[in-house]
Amino acid sequence: MSLLAVSKVWKSFPKKPVLRNIDIEIKKGEFATLFGPNGCGKTTLLNLIAGILEPDKGDIAIDNKLPQEQVVGYVFQNYRDSLLPWRTNLENIAFPLELQGVAQEERARKVKKLVRSLELKIPLHNYPYQSSGGEQQLVAFLREIITQPKLILMDEPFSSLDAESRAYLRVKIQEISEKMDLTILFVSHDIDETIQLGDTILLFDAKKRTIAKKLSVTLGRPRTEEIIYTEPFHRMKKILQRYEE
Amino acid sequence: MKKFAGLVAILIIWLIAVQLELVKPIFLPPLSDVALSVKESVLTLNGVITIFQTLKRTIIGFFFGLLFGISFGMFLGLNKKLYETCEWFVDFFRSVPVTAMFPLFLIFFGFGDLSKIAMGAWASGFVILVNTIHGVWNVKKNRKLMAMTKGASRTQILTKITLFETLPYTFAGARIGISWNLIVVIVAEMFIGTEQGIGKQIYDASVIFDTATVLGMIFVIGMIGYGLNQMMLSLEKRVVHWEGNPAA
Numbered sequence: 001m002s003l004l005a006v007s008k009v010w011k012s013f014p015k016k017p018v019l020r021n022i023d024i025e026i027k028k029g030e031f032a033t034l035f036g037p038n039g040c041g042k043t044t045l046l047n048l049i050a051g052i053l054e055p056d057k058g059d060i061a062i063d064n065k066l067p068q069e070q071v072v073g074y075v076f077q078n079y080r081d082s083l084l085p086w087r088t089n090l091e092n093i094a095f096p097l098e099l100q101g102v103a104q105e106e107r108a109r110k111v112k113k114l115v116r117s118l119e120l121k122i123p124l125h126n127y128p129y130q131s132s133g134g135e136q137q138l139v140a141f142l143r144e145i146i147t148q149p150k151l152i153l154m155d156e157p158f159s160s161l162d163a164e165s166r167a168y169l170r171v172k173i174q175e176i177s178e179k180m181d182l183t184i185l186f187v188s189h190d191i192d193e194t195i196q197l198g199d200t201i202l203l204f205d206a207k208k209r210t211i212a213k214k215l216s217v218t219l220g221r222p223r224t225e226e227i228i229y230t231e232p233f234h235r236m237k238k239i240l241q242r243y244e245e
Numbered sequence: 246m247k248k249f250a251g252l253v254a255i256l257i258i259w260l261i262a263v264q265l266e267l268v269k270p271i272f273l274p275p276l277s278d279v280a281l282s283v284k285e286s287v288l289t290l291n292g293v294i295t296i297f298q299t300l301k302r303t304i305i306g307f308f309f310g311l312l313f314g315i316s317f318g319m320f321l322g323l324n325k326k327l328y329e330t331c332e333w334f335v336d337f338f339r340s341v342p343v344t345a346m347f348p349l350f351l352i353f354f355g356f357g358d359l360s361k362i363a364m365g366a367w368a369s370g371f372v373i374l375v376n377t378i379h380g381v382w383n384v385k386k387n388r389k390l391m392a393m394t395k396g397a398s399r400t401q402i403l404t405k406i407t408l409f410e411t412l413p414y415t416f417a418g419a420r421i422g423i424s425w426n427l428i429v430v431i432v433a434e435m436f437i438g439t440e441q442g443i444g445k446q447i448y449d450a451s452v453i454f455d456t457a458t459v460l461g462m463i464f465v466i467g468m469i470g471y472g473l474n475q476m477m478l479s480l481e482k483r484v485v486h487w488e489g490n491p492a493a
Binding site for chain 1: 409
């Protein structure tokens, strides 16, 4: 049974077809990565799944409900533009709970519990601009999972981070995903990242504007940076590189 | 020390010019006379009341200007179509010097404090209004999308995101607005007249060619303006603490 079912979805903007006949199925607890070059329509697809846009044709269902009826987590590429700089990290993470009317003390308790359970070191009482890029993106991620939404969408979340933070977060996100049994659709144009993170890889064909292939990644977890030096990783990478060409 | 080098140089030139009688006292009175008029304005009860009256009119006018600018600025910023239909109105009235509308303010608000306060509010209100509108338009799209994906209502987006995002713009407008307010109140005191006020004191001194008092009061006005600006800056740093930080 699929948690996310995208069926024959079409979307175009004035004089510009963006998505054609998109079919995606993601099971509960699956970590799916969507791979494709920049500007091919990946963000548009995420916006459709998040219910921000509506498809011209086709159906999208998250746990058998319309996207507009579900609250999804959405981690943006530009974390600085999505965090609220006038709030502390704690208040940022607690933001969805505040929208749901949860009392202030309860919100703080839940945030601290989440951070503790995931063994994270985040300066909760600092403001985002007093935190590193990696910490800020982690805060943005925790904000998306605090209410335990059914589906988390991640739009190239690590692309504007330095290499060290990127490496740390790629491992951390796998740990958190496994621990909390999250269902994630992660968009990337980085081959290594796509293979390192995904249980399944959805290959986006930029010319045909559709999902061309779905691949399963059989590498064990947790996948650290060292995995890119292994033989099975290379074999997988070659497939993606062929596709990229 | 370097900061004040220019000021010290001007004062020295002033002293020399007066000492050597290079300029008539009506154009450049002795520094000691100017200092005496400043002392009288700051240290005598009458002087303090004069300053207080001007400040009172300025602050009350500014408060109403803020109220008008923020509320209508938010409203017009959120309703772009409505703004487009009354853009001409905003641009027209903010382009007309409020001093040119003296007679109208006198008709509507009388000769008392109310007309001076209303003129100050008008002057600061339009600056704050335009800045607030631009603040609303510059809300980061991702922040709104983030809230939308969490099921935030329009009111929640307005009160928890838009209002805060607009603050840096509103503050920028408020800083300019409070200076305009002070200028307009003093000009109004000069030409509409009042029992007590800095503008009235300057006008009275100018009638009898008391240049020392005029210069002394100009100095006092400068200090008040500078003080108000510093006060706004300090408030802005506290409230909009994230602004200007490259990581924010």
